[in-house]
Amino acid sequence: MSDAKLQDVLSSLSEVYRQLNSIPPSPVPEAGCVKLNTNENPFALPAPVMQSALAALERQYLYPEYDNISLREAAAASYDLSMDQVIAGNGSSELLSLIYRAFLGPGDSAAMLSPGFAYNRKLAQLQGARLLEIKWGETCLLPIHKLLFGPAKEAKFILLANPNNPTGTFVPIADIESLVAQSDRLIVLDEAYVDFAPDSALRLIDRYSNLLILRTFSKSYAAAGIRVGLGFGHPEVIGRLRNIQNLFNMNVIGQAVGVSILAHRDAYDENHRHIKYERERVKFALSQLGFSVTPSHTNFLLARVPAGRDGPWWQTSLKRKKILVTVLPDDGLEDCIRVSIGTKPQMDAFLAAVEDILGAQTSRSSAV
Numbered sequence: 587m588s589d590a591k592l593q594d595v596l597s598s599l600s601e602v603y604r605q606l607n608s609i610p611p612s613p614v615p616e617a618g619c620v621k622l623n624t625n626e627n628p629f630a631l632p633a634p635v636m637q638s639a640l641a642a643l644e645r646q647y648l649y650p651e652y653d654n655i656s657l658r659e660a661a662a663a664s665y666d667l668s669m670d671q672v673i674a675g676n677g678s679s680e681l682l683s684l685i686y687r688a689f690l691g692p693g694d695s696a697a698m699l700s701p702g703f704a705y706n707r708k709l710a711q712l713q714g715a716r717l718l719e720i721k722w723g724e725t726c727l728l729p730i731h732k733l734l735f736g737p738a739k740e741a742k743f744i745l746l747a748n749p750n751n752p753t754g755t756f757v758p759i760a761d762i763e764s765l766v767a768q769s770d771r772l773i774v775l776d777e778a779y780v781d782f783a784p785d786s787a788l789r790l791i792d793r794y795s796n797l798l799i800l801r802t803f804s805k806s807y808a809a810a811g812i813r814v815g816l817g818f819g820h821p822e823v824i825g826r827l828r829n830i831q832n833l834f835n836m837n838v839i840g841q842a843v844g845v846s847i848l849a850h851r852d853a854y855d856e857n858h859r860h861i862k863y864e865r866e867r868v869k870f871a872l873s874q875l876g877f878s879v880t881p882s883h884t885n886f887l888l889a890r891v892p893a894g895r896d897g898p899w900w901q902t903s904l905k906r907k908k909i910l911v912t913v914l915p916d917d918g919l920e921d922c923i924r925v926s927i928g929t930k931p932q933m934d935a936f937l938a939a940v941e942d943i944l945g946a947q948t949s950r951s952s953a954v
């Protein structure tokens with residue numbers, strides 16, 4: 587295609603999308619790396635859940651069930667809700683994108699507690715809307731007054747994750763309730779990491795029509811590649827979101843695995859125990875090595891690196907040793923890396939790589 591033609595094609599993009607760049611070339615697959623950068627849960631599915639996935643494959647020629655009825659019924663039964671209070675998504679990121687599409691038009695704004703899940707920035711941009719980033723209070727307290735009376739008052743909805751990504755911190759449910767009770771905005775509470783935390787806000791759902799809770803099976807149920815997310819809220823809000831979902835948004839495997847995970851949640855107890863144990867072990871080891879690690883209620887750690895280098899330097903140094911971690915685009919987190927908690931051998935490999943890097947630094951500086 588000639589450049590002139592390409593310009594014609596691009597000029598036909600809708601106004602909002604014209605502002606966005608095309609995405610850069612795909613990164614080379616990271617074969618052979620220890621992947622600790624996207625907070626997956628590296629364990630196998632429990633055997634009955636795996637069997638349900640394989641059985642679902644035999645229904646590959648059929649469209650999936652319309653409106654995810656069986657999965658929504660199973661979730662309603664598991665969480666003591668009615669089916670109309672439940673929406674099922676192709677991962678919780680699909681549900682997030684529905685919320686932005688439903689509530690935000692060009693020029694509108696939503697508010698997010700910051701630092702938060704970076705994907706929200708893109709979702710607001712796609713709507714031609716603004717994402718107001720409201721800073722968490724000192725030691726990650728919920729800034730309720732700012733959310734009720736500051737610029738967030740104009741936002742169409744307020745989004746926060748509890749526990750939060752990327753800090754791993756958790757705020758008491760009483761604080762969330764205080765915000766939901768006093769606000770006239772929709773409060774979107776992303777509980778992606780709740781199974782690693784001490785409490786959940788689910789019990790508030792029947793009490794407040796302005797609360798919408800999101801869950802995912804990507805983190806605590808080891809199903810990131812299968813894409814299962816759930817949303818809980820008032821039937822009227824949930825109904826509006828279901829109404830704009832893609833036809834057949836989930837596939838047969840996601841639906842079947844979702845139902846089966848709900849029936850076998852106990853089978854994950856050992857998985858969760860392991861992750862919490864490794865999290866504390868790695869936190870302690872990193873602290874001994876000069877990192878400052880935020881207490882975490884998730885399956886990852888936010889670690890401030892020792893003085894002298896920044897997060898991207900550590901990310902590159904670890905990548906050379908085939909360990910992948912994340913750095914954060916947020917102000918004040920330039921000196922941090924985020925590390926997912928994996929298996930013991932994975933975490934041993936990570937710690938050994940950190941020790942090697944520190945050792946090489948020490949021998950280089952003592953040789954000077």
Ligand SMILES: Cc1ncc(COP(=O)(O)O)c(C=O)c1O
Nearest residue numbers: 677678679703747751778802804
């Ligand atoms: C806070 C938060 N919300 C949502 C998601 C998206 O999860 P899913 O895999 O269900 O789309 C993530 C993934 O990292 C996350 O950290």
